[in-house]
Amino acid sequence: MSPLSPLRIAVIDDWQSVAGRLVDWSALAPVGEVIFLHEFPADTAVLIERLRSYDVICAMRERTRFDRALLMQLPQLKLLVTSGMKNAAIDIAAAGELGISVAGTGGDPYxxxxxxxxxxxxxxxxxxxxxxxxxxxxxxxxxxxxxxxxxxxxxxxxxxxxxxxxxxxxxxxxxxxxxxxxxxxxxxxxxxxxxxxxxxxxxxxxxxxxxxxxxxxxxxxxxxxxxxxxxxxxxxxxxxxxxxxxxxxxxxxxxxxxxxxxxxxxxxxxxxxxxxxxxxxxxxxTPHIGYVTRESYSLFFSHMIEDILAWHAGRPIRLLA
Structure with a gap:
């Protein structure tokens, strides 16, 4: 990624509207603009329209399914970051074939x-x-x-x-x-x-x-x-x-x-x-709150920032594909 190319970065699945205040996203200001999206998952057509203009997408766990059909219709996407080091909702093979890097984060083990x-x-x-x-x-x-x-x-x-x-x-x-x-x-x-x-x-x-x-x-x-x-x-x-x-x-x-x-x-x-x-x-x-703690989210989002900066600098970390 050229350091001169500003990134459009989407932080999706922010259902509780907390991502923007839990960590300091300003570290990404030199490389691009961060947009927080709070909508629930939708069908493929809606997701394509919602996400097609972003270079980087940060996804929360398995809330949104990134299958081959969706990934093929996101021409701008170059980096997909998921919370955690596993995400069954992402077609890792398809991402690799399309030249999309996939990175993960650490998590709260407790x-x-x-x-x-x-x-x-x-x-x-x-x-x-x-x-x-x-x-x-x-x-x-x-x-x-x-x-x-x-x-x-x-x-x-x-x-x-x-x-x-x-x-x-x-x-x-x-x-x-x-x-x-x-x-x-x-x-x-x-x-x-x-x-x-x-x-x-x-x-x-x-x-x-x-x-x-x-x-x-x-x-x-x-x-x-x-x-x-x-x-x-x-x-x-x-x-x-x-x-x-x-x-x-x-x-x-x-x-x-x-x-x-x-x-x-x-x-x-x-x-x-x-x-x-x-x-x-x-x-x-309960509404899938096993990982929904302040500590988990803070770690997820801070690692997402690290992943994006490292990838932008040409030294990617925590890659899944």
């Missing part, structure tokens, strides 16, 4: 596991219903469930799953885990018992999902898996919505075959109006 544990606690102690009842004049709606001595099942013992296991162990829970690549030795390193898939679902009082979404993991929590769970068990998902068969989970919740679910991620985001997850009384749903 935000998602902390939210996971907040959801576990809120779900098992019925905090949403109890708090809402108190505000409307009520008092003590039901019975919570103590976690001590119960079993947390972890589907995917990666970086997040291992942190969640430590939280569970601090609460006196037994921790078990399974994934296709997990071994008993690796599980033991985190003080976790390795079990097979069937046992994971059958023994878990709380099942927490922490797999990476892939064709192998898509729908892995299916009707048969849910049917193995205890009637009093809970499901928590802060990973990706499609890892769970949504229709099967809705059916299990409606028929009270499991006690409840806490969900931060969904097949379609934002979650459509009228979706069952918005109305089922045994669902605690």
């Amino acid at each position: 935000a998602a596991p902390e939210l996971t544990w907040a959801l576990v606690m809120a779900l098992t102690r019925n905090l949403l219903a109890e708090g809402n009842a108190l505000k409307s004049g009520g008092w003590q709606q039901g019975l919570g469930v103590s976690l001590h001595g119960r079993t947390l099942g972890i589907l995917g013992l990666g970086k997040i799953g291992r942190k969640v296991a430590r939280y569970a162990q601090a609460f006196g829970m037994e921790t078990i885990a399974w994934s296709e690549n997990l071994t008993a030795e690796r599980a033991a390193e985190s003080g976790v018992i390795y079990v097979d898939k069937q046992t994971l679902f059958a023994q878990s009082d709380v099942l927490s999902v922490h797999l990476v979404l892939s064709e192998r993991s898509r729908g892995i929590v299916d009707a048969a898996s849910l049917a193995r769970m205890k009637p009093g068990a809970y499901v928590v998902n802060t990973a990706r919505g499609p890892i769970i068969d949504e229709a099967a989970l809705i059916d299990a919740l409606r028929k009270k075959r499991i006690a409840g679910a806490a969900l931060d991620v969904f097949d379609q985001e934002p979650l459509p109006a009228g979706h069952p997850f918005r109305t089922l009384d045994n669902v605690l749903a």
